[in-house]
Amino acid sequence: MACSSSALRTISSSSAKLARSSGSASGSPPKTLLPFNLSTPFLPKLAAASPLSSSSRQSLSALPRRSFSCKSQANPAGDSTPGKVQELCVYEINERDRGSPAILKLSQKPVNSLGDLVPFSNKLYSGDLQKRVGITAGICILIQNKPEKKGDRYEAVFSFYFGDYGHIAVQGPYLTYEDTYLAVTGGSGIFEGATGQVKLQQLIFPFKLFYTFYLKGVKDLPAELLGKSVPPSPSVEPSPAAKACEPQATIANFTD
Amino acid sequence: MASATISSSNPSGLASSSPSLHRQAKEISTLNLSCQPLPPRRNLKLYTTTRRETPSTRSAKLTTRAFFWNKPKPSREAPKPTKVQELSVYEINERDRGSPAYLRLSQKAVNSLGDLVPFTNKLYSGDLQRRLGVTSGLCILIQHFPDKGGDRYEAIYSFYFGDYGHISVQGPYLTYQDTFLAVTGGSGIFEGVSGTVKLQQIVFPFKLFYTFYLKGIPNLPAELMGKPVPPSPGVEPSPAAKACEPHATAPNFTK
Numbered sequence: 025m026a027c028s029s030s031a032l033r034t035i036s037s038s039s040a041k042l043a044r045s046s047g048s049a050s051g052s053p054p055k056t057l058l059p060f061n062l063s064t065p066f067l068p069k070l071a072a073a074s075p076l077s078s079s080s081r082q083s084l085s086a087l088p089r090r091s092f093s094c095k096s097q098a099n100p101a102g103d104s105t106p107g108k109v110q111e112l113c114v115y116e117i118n119e120r121d122r123g124s125p126a127i128l129k130l131s132q133k134p135v136n137s138l139g140d141l142v143p144f145s146n147k148l149y150s151g152d153l154q155k156r157v158g159i160t161a162g163i164c165i166l167i168q169n170k171p172e173k174k175g176d177r178y179e180a181v182f183s184f185y186f187g188d189y190g191h192i193a194v195q196g197p198y199l200t201y202e203d204t205y206l207a208v209t210g211g212s213g214i215f216e217g218a219t220g221q222v223k224l225q226q227l228i229f230p231f232k233l234f235y236t237f238y239l240k241g242v243k244d245l246p247a248e249l250l251g252k253s254v255p256p257s258p259s260v261e262p263s264p265a266a267k268a269c270e271p272q273a274t275i276a277n278f279t280d
Numbered sequence: 281m282a283s284a285t286i287s288s289s290n291p292s293g294l295a296s297s298s299p300s301l302h303r304q305a306k307e308i309s310t311l312n313l314s315c316q317p318l319p320p321r322r323n324l325k326l327y328t329t330t331r332r333e334t335p336s337t338r339s340a341k342l343t344t345r346a347f348f349w350n351k352p353k354p355s356r357e358a359p360k361p362t363k364v365q366e367l368s369v370y371e372i373n374e375r376d377r378g379s380p381a382y383l384r385l386s387q388k389a390v391n392s393l394g395d396l397v398p399f400t401n402k403l404y405s406g407d408l409q410r411r412l413g414v415t416s417g418l419c420i421l422i423q424h425f426p427d428k429g430g431d432r433y434e435a436i437y438s439f440y441f442g443d444y445g446h447i448s449v450q451g452p453y454l455t456y457q458d459t460f461l462a463v464t465g466g467s468g469i470f471e472g473v474s475g476t477v478k479l480q481q482i483v484f485p486f487k488l489f490y491t492f493y494l495k496g497i498p499n500l501p502a503e504l505m506g507k508p509v510p511p512s513p514g515v516e517p518s519p520a521a522k523a524c525e526p527h528a529t530a531p532n533f534t535k
Contacts, residue, residue, distance in 0.1 A: 122423070126394030128385050141385075143393055143434075145422045161422040161434045161452075181436055183451060183462075193450040193462040210462030212451060212476045217495060218462075219474070241474070 109220065110245055112237040113151030113253040114184065116160050117262065118230065122146065125164075125230075136176050140166040148184060148279075149262045151253030156266045158185035158279030164198055175201030184235075185279035189246070190215045192237065194222055200229060208239060217241045228258045248275060364475065365500055367492040368406030368508035369439065371415050372517065373485065377401070380419075380485075391431050395421040403439055403534075404517045406489075406508030411521045413440035413534030419453055430456030439490075440534035444501070445470045447492065449477055455484060463494065473497045482511050503530070 118124060124144045131139030142164040148157050162182020169176050180198040185191045190213015196206025203225045211218035223236045234256035239245075254260050265273035269280075373379065379399045386394030400416035417437020424431050435453040440446045445468015451461030458480045466473040478491045489511035494500075509515050520528035 123393045126386055126392070128394060128396075130385075141396070143396070143420045143422070145393060159422075161420070161432070163420050163434070181450070183434060185452065190460070191451060191462065193464055195450075195464075209450060209464035210474060210476075212460040212462050216462075216476050216493075217474045 108240065110237075110239045110242065112239060112245055112249060114157065114235050114237075115149045115151065115153060115254075115256075115260065115262070116146050116184075116233040116235065117149060118146045118232075119267075122159075131166075136166050136169040138167060142166065142178070144182070148186075149266055150249055150251060150275075152251035153254045153260060153262045154251060154266055154273060155248065156262065156269050156274045156278050157189075157249070158187050158191075158275075160184050170199075170201065173199075173201040175199060180206065186213070186215075186249070186275065187278040188276040189213050189249070191279075192218055192222075192239075196221075198224065200226070208237065211242070214245065215239070215242055225256055227256050227260065232258065232260065362495060365492075365494045365497070367494060367500060367504060369412065369490050369492075370404045370406065370408060370509075370511075370515070370517070371401045371439075371488040371490065372404060373401045373487075374522075375486075386421075390426075391421055391424040393422060397421065397433070399437075403441070404521055405504060405506060405530075407506030408509050408515060408517045409506060409521055410503065410528050410530060411517065411524050411533050412444075412504070412530045413442050413446075415439050425456070428456045430454060435461065441468070441470075441504070442530040442533040444468050444504070444530060446534075447473060447477075447494075453479065455481070463492065466497070469500065470494070470497055480511055482515065483513050487513070487515065 122145050124146055125142045126144070128141040128143070130141060131137035133139075143162070144164065145159055145161040148159055149155065150157050160182055162180065164178035164180045164182075167177045167179055176199070178198040178200070179196075181195045183191045183193045190211055192211040192215045193209045194206045195209050197204045198206075203223065205221045205223050208218050208220045208222055210216075218239050219241050220237065220239045222238070225234045225236075226232070227234055261267075263273060269278070377400055379401060380397045381399070383396045383398070385396055386392035388394075397419040398417070399419065400414050403412045403414055404410065405412055415437055417435065419433040419435045419437075422432045422434055431454070433453040433455075434451075436450045438446045438448045445466055447466040447470045448464045449461045450464050452459045453461075458478065460476045460478050463473055463475045463477055473494050474496050475492065475494045477493070480489045480491075481487075482489055489508075516522075518528060524533065
């Protein structure tokens with residue numbers, strides 16, 4: 025969720041969010057998350073979507089036994105090897121040409137307060153910054169202002185659109201002062217049945233963000249989305265061709 | 281809830297109500313294979329593998345498992361591994377629920393980012409013989425396309441099926457073309473569901489036809505799986521379903 029100050033249509037006075045000048049998010053580790061171990065097939069919350077582990081923790085102990093059963097249903101989601109996690113990186117950049125974000129100060133208080141809503145939509149580029157893939161679109165619901173952290177907590181519910189490939193839906197915390205992990209709640213197209221989580225790293229608040237998806241339950245992702253990512257830093261920029269949406273620098277029917 | 285101008289820019293969702301779902305354990309048990317009350321869903325799956333009414337594969341698996349281990353540990357995969365079930369429903373705005381509520385929070389004359397549209401409409405089975413419940417949620421306007429005469433919304437909402445439970449979805453709603461949304465989860469018989477749903481607009485914004493492609497749940501009950509009426513502008517629910525006559529509704533259909 026990158027917010028733009030100039031294109032910003034603040035419905036009322038702009039929030040403390042815009043006044044923040046700090047760039048990259050703090051290095052503090054994501055809250056509460058397990059030390060992320062990609063080989064662990066069972067991230068308790070995230071594995072819940074797969075039929076294998078839904079609704080019962082017994083499945084955790086049942087897993088090793090599957091190989092003995094007559095029909096080894098090896099693919100809970102059917103498409104990739106069980107527990108296989110695919111990483112996908114993208115950059116979300118607010119180029120201030122989409123009227124985003126729209127800060128709705130519905131709380132009617134001068135300071136950011138519960139009740140404020142921030143619908144937004146920004147441009148999405150591949151991790152190697154060579155291709156424009158689409159957009160993000162959704163809403164941030166302000167939960168709490170944290171004066172001591174000079175930032176806010178939002179609940180973010182939004183989607184990443186990848187043109188003809190489909191979309192990924194996510195939900196989770198957005199803290200303007202540190203990195204977070206959001207839940208991947210689903211997807212369509214090649215991302216159908218996706219589960220997992222996505223790490224959000226802010227590079228320049230609120231214009232540039234870098235996301236690392238850890239996806240399970242999807243088929244192998246196409247190579248053009250899996251190019252070697254540009255290491256995130258405040259000065260990264262998409263290639264001029266990608267910015268200009270030249271045909272060779274976009275994916276098929278990139279979302280615009 | 282403020283009733284909105286039903287202009288061409290409004291999405292389908294329309295109707296305000298507060299559905300109260302009172303899950304009757306007894307009624308649910310008639311729907312569930314194992315006659316277990318709904319809350320202990322885990323036990324349900326346990327019984328599913330030990331009772332009949334399951335495909336033969338399940339009993340074969342059970343036998344094998346019982347041979348190797350003494351406890352008939354239910355196989356999570358066997359009842360519902362990767363099988364995709366298609367479920368069709370119609371969403372219809374009968375303009376009697378104050379929906380949609382077009383909140384023009386952008387304060388601009390043309391639809392713009394910032395506008396929010398909470399909505400709720402009535403839900404009917406695909407064969408239009410039963411009233412199932414309602415849809416309810418929010419459309420967030422993302423972009424207006426003057427050349428297409430339409431808009432892109434991010435839609436986040438649920439489909440309520442009375443005592444059966446609900447399905448939650450999230451994804452794109454384009455007023456000018458069909459889209460696929462992600463199924464993010466569900467409750468009741470839809471617990472643990474994943475997949476996608478195809479949205480087809482029939483009469484903008486009053487009638488929509490949905491085809492769910494659901495994975496990870498037990499076989500859906502027959503009364504939801506009747507042969508769908510092919511979508512066309514003139515389709516209408518059966519008079520009995522519209523009138524919510526008892527034989528033409530889902531159990532405790534969501535109002």
